[in-house]
Each structure stands twice: as structure tokens, then as C-alpha cells.
Amino acid sequence: MPYYIGDVIKDSKKLIARTPEKFEETGIRVRLNTRVDEIRADTGEVLLTGGERLPYDTLVVATGTVAILPDIPGTDLNGVFVLKNLRDGINIKEYIREHQCQKAVLVGAGFIAMEMAEALKTIGLETRIVYRGELPVKKWDPAFSAIILEELTDKGVIFMPHQSPVAVEKGDQARLCLVTDQERIETDLIIFALGVKPETALAQAAGLAMGESGAIRVDHFQRTSREEIFAAGDCCESYHRVSKRWVHIPLGDIANKQGRVAGQNIGGYAATFPGVVGSNAFKVFDLEVAMTGLDERTAERSGYVPASEIIWGTPVARSMSRGHRLGLKLIADKTSGKLLGAQAVGQSGAVSRINTLSACLWSGMDLDEIGFMDFAYSPPFGGAWDIIHTAAQILKRQA
Amino acid sequence: MPYYIGDVIKDSKKLIARTPEKFEETGIRVRLNTRVDEIRADTGEVLLTGGERLPYDTLVVATGTVAILPDIPGTDLNGVFVLKNLRDGINIKEYIREHQCQKAVLVGAGFIAMEMAEALKTIGLETRIVYRGELPVKKWDPAFSAIILEELTDKGVIFMPHQSPVAVEKGDQARLCLVTDQERIETDLIIFALGVKPETALAQAAGLAMGESGAIRVDHFQRTSREEIFAAGDCCESYHRVSKRWVHIPLGDIANKQGRVAGQNIGGYAATFPGVVGSNAFKVFDLEVAMTGLDERTAERSGYVPASEIIWGTPVARSMSRGHRLGLKLIADKTSGKLLGAQAVGQSGAVSRINTLSACLWSGMDLDEIGFMDFAYSPPFGGAWDIIHTAAQILKRQA
Numbered sequence: 001m002p003y004y005i006g007d008v009i010k011d012s013k014k015l016i017a018r019t020p021e022k023f024e025e026t027g028i029r030v031r032l033n034t035r036v037d038e039i040r041a042d043t044g045e046v047l048l049t050g051g052e053r054l055p056y057d058t059l060v061v062a063t064g065t066v067a068i069l070p071d072i073p074g075t076d077l078n079g080v081f082v083l084k085n086l087r088d089g090i091n092i093k094e095y096i097r098e099h100q101c102q103k104a105v106l107v108g109a110g111f112i113a114m115e116m117a118e119a120l121k122t123i124g125l126e127t128r129i130v131y132r133g134e135l136p137v138k139k140w141d142p143a144f145s146a147i148i149l150e151e152l153t154d155k156g157v158i159f160m161p162h163q164s165p166v167a168v169e170k171g172d173q174a175r176l177c178l179v180t181d182q183e184r185i186e187t188d189l190i191i192f193a194l195g196v197k198p199e200t201a202l203a204q205a206a207g208l209a210m211g212e213s214g215a216i217r218v219d220h221f222q223r224t225s226r227e228e229i230f231a232a233g234d235c236c237e238s239y240h241r242v243s244k245r246w247v248h249i250p251l252g253d254i255a256n257k258q259g260r261v262a263g264q265n266i267g268g269y270a271a272t273f274p275g276v277v278g279s280n281a282f283k284v285f286d287l288e289v290a291m292t293g294l295d296e297r298t299a300e301r302s303g304y305v306p307a308s309e310i311i312w313g314t315p316v317a318r319s320m321s322r323g324h325r326l327g328l329k330l331i332a333d334k335t336s337g338k339l340l341g342a343q344a345v346g347q348s349g350a351v352s353r354i355n356t357l358s359a360c361l362w363s364g365m366d367l368d369e370i371g372f373m374d375f376a377y378s379p380p381f382g383g384a385w386d387i388i389h390t391a392a393q394i395l396k397r398q399a
Numbered sequence: 400m401p402y403y404i405g406d407v408i409k410d411s412k413k414l415i416a417r418t419p420e421k422f423e424e425t426g427i428r429v430r431l432n433t434r435v436d437e438i439r440a441d442t443g444e445v446l447l448t449g450g451e452r453l454p455y456d457t458l459v460v461a462t463g464t465v466a467i468l469p470d471i472p473g474t475d476l477n478g479v480f481v482l483k484n485l486r487d488g489i490n491i492k493e494y495i496r497e498h499q500c501q502k503a504v505l506v507g508a509g510f511i512a513m514e515m516a517e518a519l520k521t522i523g524l525e526t527r528i529v530y531r532g533e534l535p536v537k538k539w540d541p542a543f544s545a546i547i548l549e550e551l552t553d554k555g556v557i558f559m560p561h562q563s564p565v566a567v568e569k570g571d572q573a574r575l576c577l578v579t580d581q582e583r584i585e586t587d588l589i590i591f592a593l594g595v596k597p598e599t600a601l602a603q604a605a606g607l608a609m610g611e612s613g614a615i616r617v618d619h620f621q622r623t624s625r626e627e628i629f630a631a632g633d634c635c636e637s638y639h640r641v642s643k644r645w646v647h648i649p650l651g652d653i654a655n656k657q658g659r660v661a662g663q664n665i666g667g668y669a670a671t672f673p674g675v676v677g678s679n680a681f682k683v684f685d686l687e688v689a690m691t692g693l694d695e696r697t698a699e700r701s702g703y704v705p706a707s708e709i710i711w712g713t714p715v716a717r718s719m720s721r722g723h724r725l726g727l728k729l730i731a732d733k734t735s736g737k738l739l740g741a742q743a744v745g746q747s748g749a750v751s752r753i754n755t756l757s758a759c760l761w762s763g764m765d766l767d768e769i770g771f772m773d774f775a776y777s778p779p780f781g782g783a784w785d786i787i788h789t790a791a792q793i794l795k796r797q798a
Contacts, residue, residue: 241773253776253783261771274771281775290775351780352751358773359755363762372660372673374757376680376689377652381750384652 039206041226058266061203061216061224061231062259065196065250070107074168079176081191083112092191101125101188105178107165108193109136111282111289114148116191117157118285128158128187130165130180140291141329143310144345148284155285160185196250198235211237213248220272222262230266232258239275242293242340242361243302249276277361278341281351288350292358293341296331305334309395313387315349317379324348330357330367330391332399337366339392353388367396438605440625457665460602460615460623460630461658464595464649469506473567478575480590482511491590500524500587504577506564507592508535510681510688513547515590516556517684527557527586529564529579539690540728542709543744547683554684559584595649597634610636612647619671621661629665631657638674641692641739641760642701648675676760677740680750689753692740692760695730704733708794712786714748716778723747729756729766729790731798736765738791752787766795 023030035049045055067082069075079099081092095101104120106113109131121127129136129152135145136152136159152159163182171177174186198215200208209225211217216236218224224231234250236258254276264271281290299306308331314321326346332339342357344350360370371392377384422429437446444454466481468474478498480491494500503519505512508530520526528535528551534544535551535558551558562581570576573585597614599607608624610616615635617623623630633649635657653675663670680689698705707730713720725745731738741756743749759769770791776783 251776253774256783257771274768276773279773279775281777281780283777283779288780290780292773292775351775351777352754354775355751356754356758358775359758359764360762362768362772363758363764365758365762369673369761372656373761374675374678374691375652376678376691376750376753376757377650378680378682378750380682381680381687381689384655 036202039202039229041206041208041229044228057228059229060262060266061208061229061235062233062255063199063202063235064255065234066199067192067196068194069192070165070194072165072167075192077168077170077176079189080168081189083116083191083193084196092189096123096125096189099175099188101175103174103187104128104189104191105130105185105187106191106193107131107178108195109133109138109159110193110195111137111280113191113193114152114282114284114289116193117152118155118283120189121155121157125189126158127156128160128185130160130163130178130185132162132164134161137289139295140289140343140345141295141308141310144289144327144329144343147327147345148287148289151285151287196234198248198250200235203231203235211246211248213237213246215248217246218258220261220274221265221270222258222273223265230262232262238273241275241277243298245302247276247278249278249280251280277358279354279358281354286347287345288348289345290351290354291341291343292354293339293361294331295341295343299331299333299340304340306331306340307334307395307399308332309391309398311387311391311394313390314383315346315387316381317383320379326350326353326387328353328387328391330395332367332395334399337368337396337399338364339367339370349382349387353386356388367392367399371396435601438601438628440605440607440628443627456627458628459661459665460607460628460634461632461654462598462601462634463654464633465598466591466595467593468591469564469593471564471566474591476567476569476575478588479567480588482515482590482592483595491588495522495524495588498574498587500574502573502586503527503588503590504529504584504586505590505592506530506577507594508532508537508558509592509594510536510679512590512592513551513681513683513688515592516551517554517682519588520554520556524588525557526555527559527584529559529562529577529584531561531563533560536688538694539688539742539744540694540707540709543688543726543728543742546726546744547686547688550684550686595633597647597649599634602630602634610645610647612636612645614647616645617657619660619673620664620669621657621672622664629661631661637672640674640676642697644701646675646677648677648679650679676757678753678757680753685746686744687747687749688744689750690740690742691753691757692738693730694740694742698730698732698739703739705730705739706733706794706798707731708790708797710786710790710793712789713782714745714786715780716782719778725749725752725786727752727786727790729794731766731794733798736767736795736798737763738766738769748781748786752785755787766791766798770795 036046038047045053067084103126105128107130136148163180165180167179169177171186175188178185203216209217216231218231218236222230222232233255237246240247261271261273279292296306310329312327315324315326324347326349329343331341344353434448435445436448444452466483502525504527506529516526535547562579566578568576570585574587577584602615608616615630617630617635621629621631632654636645639646660670660672678691695705709728711726714723714725723746725748728742730740743752
């Protein structure tokens with residue numbers, strides 16, 4: 001496994017040109033294309049490939065994640081990709097252009113697969129999604145996943161459920177063939193979008209403690225189990241304010257915040273990362289899809305007694321909603337009445353509701369409060385009773 | 400002053416047809432076009448015009464507001480309007496159609512004037528706004544009001560600042576003439592949009608206590624100073640969770656909530672109205688304009704030491720923002736670091752930010768928390784650092 005200092009920076013040609021210079025102006029040296037083979041925590045140095053030793057007083061581990069590839073033959077063939085960083089994206093685009101690809105297969109049905117399905121279909125490729133389950137994006141309620149499937153199908157993406165890849169081979173009519181446990185799919189391009197796992201090999205070898213999630217354990221200051229070593233971003237855990245557990249949620253906005261907190265602490269300005277509530281979103285064609293907090297399963301595992309309700313409404317006042325519909329699911333704790341999570345799907349207004357509910361989750365608000373919250377009401381932006389109010393009041397009756 | 404039971408219902412022809420019948424099915428009798436001359440609180444009855452007495456065990460006062468008309472000659476001329484209820488709206492439309500109006504003048508520059516300017520200009524009228532101040536919507540920061548003025552001007556609305564009406568007369572070239580302290584403006588239609596005041600005459604005559612705002616005093620159960628008399632909607636006060644004062648904010652969403660709380664309590668289900676944070680919004684042409692909480696002036700009056708900052712950014716990730724800009728102003732208390740208020744203006748994304756910040760205000764969150772809050776991040780919906788994060792972190796440096 002190669003490790004690079006400045007891995008992300010290397011990926012962007014513009015940044016490569018600018019960033020080292022910019023850093024060096026401030027006295028910071030950036031070493032690109034430089035692999036770390038080992039962290040020697042006891043002596044406070046990192047060992048680079050080639051034998052050079054770099055001493056440190058403070059070290060930040062920001063090794064990110066690795067994309068998961070299935071353990072099947074043929075994944076090393078030309079035309080098989082994962083999508084983890086900007087370089088992967090550029091490689092995929094160049095490959096499509098060079099080989100005038102006509103057909104693409106995505107393996108997996110999470111949000112990367114959804115976003116790539118839109119991107120590939122939009123540039124004209126026949127696009128298939130191969131998925132072992134029944135419905136896409138399994139973190140969402142099946143009612144919402146069904147709507148996402150409808151959107152994919154409406155836009156011409158072919159969803160192939162209930163099958164798993166067993167091999168990649170050279171194709172007959174196309175460049176490649178994805179062999180599944182059900183059929184053989186000829187295609188020019190295969191992207192495995194099966195998720196990521198934290199890249200912790202260096203940290204583990206250095207004896208840093210890992211969390212239960214398998215990511216590097218940190219505290220609210222982004223310190224690892226060694227005081228002088230910090231970790232930030234997708235390689236480490238975050239505190240989940242609703243489940244009250246440390247979790248691994250590898251997302252760019254969280255990584256940014258953790259990086260800033262680590263940097264502030266290293267720079268001598270005490271800062272804490274207050275944690276996450278599990279908010280995330282993606283766009284697939286004309287749908288906004290978003291969630292925050294816990295679903296029923298994770299809520300139960302965290303000791304709550306969840307109740308939930310799905311409400312259908314409009315993103316703005318009904319008379320002005322141009323046919324747009326909005327589905328909102330709320331999950332709350334029967335014991336305390338507190339909101340535990342929310343999911344939303346619609347042509348518009350889904351993300352804005354989830355962000356507002358994220359703020360409610362952040363402070364532990366209950367359904368009584370949420371049912372009467374004060375929003376900026378005006379018919380072009382919402383009804384006098386927003387879908388949030390209605391959902392909270394209806395769920396309250398059973399929660 | 401006439402008072403009607405069921406005043407709002409009367410206004411909508413469809414509801415007139417349906418509602419009384421629907422109510423009567425459940426045993427509720429609706430008396431339309433029925434004026435109450437007096438509430439006799441001591442004997443528990445209302446006195447109707449014509450002498451009939453209606454006894455009550457529980458009474459709800461929902462008399463709303465009256466639109467303010469200036470004390471100048473000629474406001475009773477045909478073609479002079481206020482816009483308070485649906486009937487007013489229908490009358491204005493009918494008048495414009497009947498008299499083939501070409502020119503309209505709005506007096507005042509609050510959100511009703513903004514919405515009407517868009518409506519009138521959109522149907523082709525030459526539209527003027529006459530205002531005694533310098534910039535429209537004075538509750539917003541002058542930097543934002545200037546942007547709203549630019550939008551009005553871009554769209555062809557003529558803004559005439561620094562003048563006050565002194566009379567309405569019959570016109571020479573047009574149907575009417577608005578005489579101001581500066582000039583004579585020929586016009587076919589004049590709408591006074593100078594705000595509203597609570598309609599409290601009946602309540603005051605009945606000896607109900609009034610709040611400092613001039614609206615009917617209520618508690619969190621919507622009870623007035625008499626246990627058996629409730630009040631709800633624009634005629635009564637609301638508790639402001641940020642200023643910790645009872646205020647008069649006549650808005651439809653608040654009225655709905657108060658009505659529901661009053662109804663629940665009367666029906667024997669204890670309910671409390673938890674108050675407001677002062678959220679409101681309007682659309683003017685292609686701009687969303689929204690605010691919540693307190694501005695510096697009201698914050699000072701409430702005992703806070705306000706600091707504020709205006710940030711300019713984009714509603715979604717910069718690369719996807721199609722030229723849209725978003726301005727966000729945050730106001731916070733220097734002593735506690737708590738958020739006190741927020742204002743936003745932009746082609747999109749303003750209302751969603753204000754709703755999220757309303758939830759933050761609701762629970763009394765401080766800038767440290769808001770600067771690191773967890774939103775549903777995805778480039779089509781926002782940056783990894785949302786404008787809310789950036790604004791909170793920048794204001795934190797001075798607050």
C-alpha cells in the first residue's frame with residue numbers, strides 16, 4: 001500500500017502548481033509523491049520509502065479511506081475503476097473518451113453509484129446498476145428507495161437487483177464482461193461503488209488505538225491515543241451526538257471540520273469538534289435525497305425505542321408547488337419524545353428540511369417543540385404548516 | 400367598526416359554500432355575516448347587532464388586525480385600497496380589470512409592498528413605491544435593503560424615497576392623484592401598505608388586559624386575563640424566545656399555531672404555544688428575503704450586547720451556483736456567544752438558511768456550535784463549509 005504525504009493535493013493539477021509554493025511562503029514545506037512506510041511513534045519520526053527519516057513533534061494522520069474492491073478475479077483489468085478521489089474521476093473520463101465507451105456498469109447502489117449513474121447516463125452511456133439487494137440506497141426507507149428507483153428507471157438507467165459479481169472478464173461485443181451469479185453483462189466500463197474502509201494500516205502499525213468502527217480512535221480535540229499524534233478526516237471516528245457513540249462516517253464536510261479542529265489545537269488555540277448528527281445528501285437526476293440522525297435499526301441498537309412516520313406533502317405552499325412532492329420520514333424515541341432521525345426525498349425542499357432537522361437533532365429537541373417551531377413562512381417557500389410541523393405532530397400521536 | 404364571526408371564512412367563496420355545512424355535521428354552528436357589538440364577560444355572552452345575545456362558556460377572540468390608513472384626505476376615494484384579507488385582494492384585481500388600470504402606487508415599503516410590487520408589475524402596471532425612508536424593508540440591514548432596491552429597479556419598479564403622502568385626489572390624466580410632500584403622482588390605483596395594528600376594541604371594552612405591544616395579552620395556553628376567554632392570531636401577543644418578551648408579530652403561520660393550541664386547550668387536551676423566534680420571509684421577483692430573531696437594535700433593547708457580521712457566498716457549492724449569490728448576516732451576543740438573529744438575501748438558499756438558523760435560535764445555540772454544525776453536504780446543495788459555518792466562525796472572532 002502506498003502512502004503519500006499530500007495525496008489529495010497531488011491530484012489536482014492546478015493545486016499542484018500553486019499549493020507547495022503558497023505553503024512555502026509561510027515556511028511550510030510540502031513533500032509530494034513521498035511515501036511514508038512507517039510511523040515510529042517512540043522516536044517521533046516517520047520513515048519514508050528510500051530510507052529518509054522525517055522527525056516530528058506533532059504528527060497528523062490523514063490517510064483517508066480505501067475503496068472496497070470485491071475479492072473476485074479480473075478487477076485489475078483495464079476499464080475497471082473505483083471512484084474515491086479526483087484522480088479516479090479524471091481517469092474514468094479519459095478512459096471513456098479514449099475508448100468511446102457506450103456501456104457502463106456500476107456495481108453497488110449507494111450514493112456514489114447514484115451520482116455516477118446520473119453522470120454516465122447524462123453523457124450518453126447505457127448505464128446499468130448491478131446490486132445484490134432489492135432497492136437502491138438501503139440506508140433510506142424502502143418507500144423512499146422505491147421512488148429513487150422510479151427516478152432511475154424514468155431516466156433510462158437499468159437497475160439489476162438480486163445479483164452479485166463473481167468475475168470480470170474480457171468481453172465479446174464490448175471491452176469487458178461482468179459475470180454475476182445470474183448472468184453475463186457485456187460492458188465497456190465497470191465502476192465498483194461498494195463503499196470505503198478507513199485506511200489505518202500505518203496508524204495500526206504505530207500502535208495507535210482503533211475504535212469499534214475500525215477507524216482511528218480520536219477524542220474531541222482530534223487527538224489519537226498518543227498525545228502528539230492527531231488524526232482527522234475519513235481515517236478516524238466522529239462522535240455521533242444522537243447515538244452517543246463514536247462512528248465512522250467518511251464525508252468531506254466532516255473531514256474539513258476535523259482538520260480545522262486538529263489544526264487549531266496544534267496551533268495552540270484550544271478547539272473541540274462537537275461531533276456529528278449523521279447528515280448526508282445526494283442528488284440523482286431531478287431528486288433531492290437527504291437524511292440525518294438514526295434510522296429505526298441504529299436507534300434500537302443505541303438503546304432507544306423508535307417510532308416513525310412517513311408524511312407526503314409539498315415543498316412549498318400547495319398552490320405554488322408545480323407538482324413537486326416531498327416525502328418526509330421522522331423517527332423519534334417513544335420514551336422521551338425526542339427526534340432521533342429524519343429522511344426526505346423530493347424534487348425540491350428535501351435537503352433544506354433535513355438541514356433544519358439536523359439543527360433540531362443537534363440540540364436534542366422533542367416532537368412537541370418541532371411541531372410548533374417558527375419558520376420563515378411565505379407561500380413561495382412553504383405552507384403555514386410546514387411538512388416538518390405536520391410530520392412531528394402526527395408522529396407525536398404514536399411516539 | 401364591524402365585527403364578524405367567521406370573517407376569514409366569509410372571504411373565500413369556496414369555503415363559504417363548504418365550511419358551514421362541514422362544521423354543522425360535527426354539531427358546530429357557523430354564523431356568518433354576524434357582527435358582535437360587545438362581549439359581556441361578566442354574564443358570559445356576546446351581544447350581536449340587532450340585539451340577539453349568544454351565551455358562552457368559553458369564548459375565543461380572533462379579531463385579527465386592521466390595516467393602517469394614514470390620516471389624510473381622500474383615502475375613501477374609489478381606487479384606494481389596503482391589502483389585509485382575501486376580499487381586499489379580489490377587490491383590487493376586479494378594480495384593475497374593470498378600469499383597465501395602467502399605473503399603480505404603493506405607499507410603504509414593507510413586505511406587503513414588495514409582494515404587491517412584483518404582482519402589479521408582473522401583470523403590466525407601471526408600479527411606483529412611495530416611501531418616507533431611504534431604502535425598502537427597513538427591518539433588514541441596509542446592505543440587504545440596497546440589494547432589494549436594485550432588484551426592484553432592475554425589474555422596472557420605480558422607487559420614490561423620502562416622501563410622504565399628504566392627500567389623495569381625483570387625477571387629471573389618471574383616475575387618482577397621490578399628493579406627497581414632494582410632488583403629485585397621477586395613478587389609477589393606490590394601495591396603502593403601512594402595516595397593521597391589532598384589532599382589540601371588543602377585547603378592551605370587555606376589560607381584557609392588553610400587553611405592552613398593544614395586542615391582547617395571553618399566556619402560553621392562549622388564555623387572556625379571563626380564564627374562560629382565549630385569544631389567538633394577529634389580535635394577540637406571542638412570546639419571543641430570544642428577546643424573552645411578549646411581542647406582536649401578526650403572521651399567518653403563528654396565527655395557525657395559536658389557534659390550534661387554543662382549540663386543544665378548550666377541547667381538554669393541555670397544550671402550550673412555545674413561542675416564536677421572529678422568523679419571516681418574502682419573495683420579491685427573483686430574490687428570497689428572510690430573517691429570524693433580533694436585529695442589533697431589538698437585541699440591545701432586550702439587554703444583549705450584539706455583534707454582527709455580513710458574509711457573502713453562494714447558496715450551493717461555488718462551481719454549481721450558476722452565478723447565484725447569497726448574503727447572510729448573523730447577530731450574536733458578545734457576552735454569551737449565543738446567536739441572536741440572522742438575515743439572508745439571495746436568488747436561492749436564503750429561506751433554507753434562515754429556517755435552519757431559526758432552529759438554532761429556538762434552542763439557544765452559540766456560535767461555536769453553529770460554526771461546526773452537521774449539514775447534509777453535497778455540492779448541488781451546499782459547500783463542505785456552508786455559508787452558515789463561515790459566518791458563525793467569522794462572527795465568533797469578534798463576538
